[in-house]
Amino acid sequence: xxxxxxxxxxxxxxxxxxxxxxxxxxxxxxxxxxxxxxxxxxxxxxxxxxxxxxxxxxxxxxxxxxxxxxxxxxxxxxxxxxxxxxxxxxxxxxxxxxxxxxxxxxxxxxxxxxxxxxxxxxxxxxxxxxxxxxxxxxxxxxxxxxxxxxxxxxxxxxxxxxxxxxxxxxxxxxxxxxxxxxxxxxxxxxxxxxxxxxxxxx
Amino acid sequence: xxxxxxxxxxxxxxxxxxxxxxxxxxxxxxxxxxxxxxxxxxxxxxxxxxxxxxxxxxxxxxxxxxxxxxxxxxxxxxxxxxxxxxxxxxxxxxxxxxxxxx
Numbered sequence: 001x002x003x004x005x006x007x008x009x010x011x012x013x014x015x016x017x018x019x020x021x022x023x024x025x026x027x028x029x030x031x032x033x034x035x036x037x038x039x040x041x042x043x044x045x046x047x048x049x050x051x052x053x054x055x056x057x058x059x060x061x062x063x064x065x066x067x068x069x070x071x072x073x074x075x076x077x078x079x080x081x082x083x084x085x086x087x088x089x090x091x092x093x094x095x096x097x098x099x100x101x102x103x104x105x106x107x108x109x110x111x112x113x114x115x116x117x118x119x120x121x122x123x124x125x126x127x128x129x130x131x132x133x134x135x136x137x138x139x140x141x142x143x144x145x146x147x148x149x150x151x152x153x154x155x156x157x158x159x160x161x162x163x164x165x166x167x168x169x170x171x172x173x174x175x176x177x178x179x180x181x182x183x184x185x186x187x188x189x190x191x192x193x194x195x196x197x198x199x200x201x202x
Numbered sequence: 203x204x205x206x207x208x209x210x211x212x213x214x215x216x217x218x219x220x221x222x223x224x225x226x227x228x229x230x231x232x233x234x235x236x237x238x239x240x241x242x243x244x245x246x247x248x249x250x251x252x253x254x255x256x257x258x259x260x261x262x263x264x265x266x267x268x269x270x271x272x273x274x275x276x277x278x279x280x281x282x283x284x285x286x287x288x289x290x291x292x293x294x295x296x297x298x299x300x301x302x303x304x
Contacts, residue, residue: 017299021292026282030272033281043283047291051298102223110217116253123260133271134278136264155265161230172230180226187257 013062020050024070031071035078035152037141045081049074075157079167082149086168094146094170098177105184114188119195132194139189143182150175151182214240221251225258 015023028049032042052073053060060069086094105113119126126132140148153164154175161172168175214236216224221244224237233241245252283291 017295018292020295021283021288025288025291026277027272029283030277030281031269034268034272039280043287043291046283047294050291050295054295054298102219106217106219110219112218112222112250115250116257118253119257119260123263126260127264127267130275130278132264133275155262156268158266176227176230179230180223183226183258183261184222186261187254190257190261 013066014053014057014060015066017050017054017057020053024067027067028070028074032074032078034137034140035148035156036081037148041081045074045077048077052077078157079153082153083168085145085149086170089146091170091174095174095177098147098174098181101181102177102184105188116187117191117195119191135190135194136186139186139193142189143185147178147182147185150178154179214243216240216244218244218248218251221245221248222254225251225255229258229262 025046028046029042032045033039036042036045049070053070056073060066064072089097107113140151143151150164150168150170153159153167159167161175164170164175165172221241224233224241224244227233228238228241245255
């Protein structure tokens with residue numbers, strides 16, 4: 001095919017792999033680290049991504065940027081990691097764990113154990129604050145691996161219920177309780193480590 | 203026990219625990235009419251859950267932006283690959299590309 005002849009000469013639109021680590025290494029590492037929160041795992045994911053990209057580089061059409069293409073590969077690798085974290089326990093055990101954690105945020109009649117405080121009047125400013133992001137990443141890291149996996153797929157990678165359930169082998173009810181638990185926990189963690197600290201320093 | 207599945211038996215007046223569940227579930231699927239009314243009645247009466255709902259939506263807004271934030275802000279401490287790791291990965295790439303039959 002004519003297209004193949006072209007790519008033989010030009011090696012496709014992919015840049016020289018010798019510079020990949022310098023160009024994309026840190027970005028991919030941070031991207032992975034936000035989702036798996038384990039340095040070694042994140043580092044291995046970056047390496048696997050590069051090696052897969054190397055094998056697939058001739059089929060890269062250049063329709064997206066090289067970075068986007070590599071992130072796409074990394075996303076597939078991440079899903080494998082997420083899946084593994086769900087294999088360690090049975091679904092019913094997971095469901096019970098998550099429900100118990102949700103319960104722990106409330107008393108017997110369903111009132112919150114801790115009442116939320118009114119947060120910053122200026123959400124835009126908050127979302128632009130480097131400090132806020134550090135706290136948010138720290139709070140994500142405190143979620144158990146499984147909870148973080150499902151939550152990352154939903155909130156960071158914007159996958160829908162059907163896709164997540166299919167990948168993780170769980171049902172929507174399982175997923176929704178996990179997401180709710182994650183939201184309760186993140187909200188509480190942010191309040192404690194960001195809003196309350198801010199108030200103390202103010 | 204909370205009802206996670208769609209149900210018509212949700213009481214119209216409900217606890218914060220149930221209301222927060224409905225807030226969370228409403229992000230994932232459309233609520234039934236009854237669930238929706240239940241959630242709205244509760245939110246109308248309850249400042250706590252109204253705050254919860256606003257905070258959750260703020261969190262969601264933050265996560266939508268995370269890629270942009272990663273791309274625009276320099277890595278913080280411990281967020282970049284150290285020289286040793288970079289070399290290790292680089293070596294793996296070189297080794298793998300030499301192994302290719304060209």
